[in-house]
Amino acid sequence: MDFLGAYELHNVRFLLEGLLVTLEVAAVSIVLSFVLGCVLASIRYAHIPVLAQATAVWVETIRNLPLLLIIFFTHFALPEVGLKMNVFVSTIVAMTVFQSAMLSEIVRGGLASIDKGQIEAARASGLTSAQTLRYIVLPQALRRMVPPTVSQFIALLKDTSLATIIALPELVHNMNIVKSQNVNFTLPAFLLVGLMYFVVNYLLSRIAGKLELKRA
Template identity: 65%
Template sequence: MDFIGAYQPDHLAFLFEGFAVTLKVAFISIILSFIIGLVVGTLRFAQIPLLSKVLAVVVETIRNLPLLLIIFFTYFALPEIGIKLSITASAIAALTVFESAMLSEIIRSGLKSIDKGQIEAARSSGLTYIQTLKMIIMPQALRRMVPPIVSQFISLLKDTSLAVVIALPELLHHAQILNGQSQSYLLPIFLLAAMMYFVVNFSLSILARRLEYRQA
């Protein structure tokens, strides 16, 4: 174990460069998947004839596929039908698709948790369905959904490491490159990589628990 050699300034800079890519991919995927998940989850909750059933089939199909398979599909299969994405774009697309399905189910369940009596009361007072959803149901549901949504974001951040299979230059990919320079770097490098993941994910876990406590 060569901690001194492994933690040379250029090695540390290389690791943090990879971690920056990890955070960038995770951040973009979180924003996109939340927007898509919110729309899909809301449409499913609205039970629009045919559309809700089609979305349900799509969501359940994606949720039951391995994320690794979706990553392979976006990078290797899409070019076969004329859609060629960069490594980073492929990783973001795969994560967004997978997490959107997960978040849509969280959002749909959150909306369903609100007492139907509130919907009936709002409608009887003259509010339209859209107004009821926007002003009465969604604000309450989002507060309840915050903890599981944050937990899903934690999973997304960890799942970025799966993109190493398509050579995304993220943290784990850079750690493997450094480890290839010397076997004595294995423990120091991967220990530091683990700490980077832990610090971010543990911070998000604390946030999720505090938010959950406030909702109790």
Template identity: 60%
Template sequence: MDFAGAYTSDHLIYLLKGFLVTLEMAAIAIVLSFVIGSLIGVIRYSKIPVLSQLMGVWVELIRNLPLLLIIFFVYFAVPEITGWNMSILTSAIISLTIFESAMIAEIIRGGLNSIDKGQIEASRSSGLSYVQTLWHIVFPQALRRMVPPMVSQFISLLKDTSLTVIIAAPELVHNAQIINGASQQYVIPIFLLVALMYFTVNYCIALFAQRFELKRT
């Protein structure tokens, strides 16, 4: 093991660049999947005819496919079908968003379903519309229950970005592999550092979620 050779300034900067790409991919995918997943979850919860069933089929399809297969499909098959030659990062973000939005949709639907139906009936009888009841009564309460599984899912997404190494996305694991290719003596030091970087960010996310949850109780 060559820690001194592995932790040169050039190597650390290269790893940091990869980690920034990892965080960028994860952040964009989290925002997009939350928006799309929330919309799908609300549609399924509201049991909108036909649309709800279609969304249900889509969610079950995506949830039962491996993320790696989705990454391959988006990167290789979509350009063949549509003629859209997207970049590696775009393909990676789209793949992560598709997979994650299906997971988030189920969390949203489960959280909304956990709220007592009597509250909805009371709100509607007091003159609130369905949308107002959903936004002001149901969703705020459901959010408290959705925080733990939502955070776990976002942490999983951040770790899942490493799978995009298969299409050569320039993220953390990809850059670590490039450095390791220079010498076998770098493998343990580099991957120890990579593990520490993942752990630090994910642990901070978990702590933030705990504080958020405590403030809302």
């Protein structure tokens, strides 16, 4: 094991560059997948004819596919029909599609947990179904969904490592390059990358805990 060699400044900087790419992909994917997940859940919750059924089929299909397959599809299959994207964009698309399906179930569960009496009272006061969902149901549901949603975000961040298979220069990809320089760099590189993932995910967990305390 060569910790000094593995942790030379240029190697650490290279790993930090990979971490930055990981965080960038995760941040964009989190925002897009959460918005899309809320839309999918709202459609199913509102029981919009035909559209709700089509959304349910889409969500269940995506949830039962491996993320790696979706990454391969967006990067290798979509260009065959003229939708060519660079590795950064194709990873975000794959992550967004997969995670939005997962998040939609969390959101739908949160929406369903709201007491029906509140919905009836809102409708009786003159609010439309859309207004009731927007102003009464969704705000309360979002607060209840904080723990599972953050857990899903943490899973998303870790899942970005799968994109190393299509050469996205994220953290695991860069780690493989560092350890390929010298067999004695393998353990030090793994330990440092593991620490980086731990710190980021621990911070997310702490933020979730503080939000949960505020909600209580």
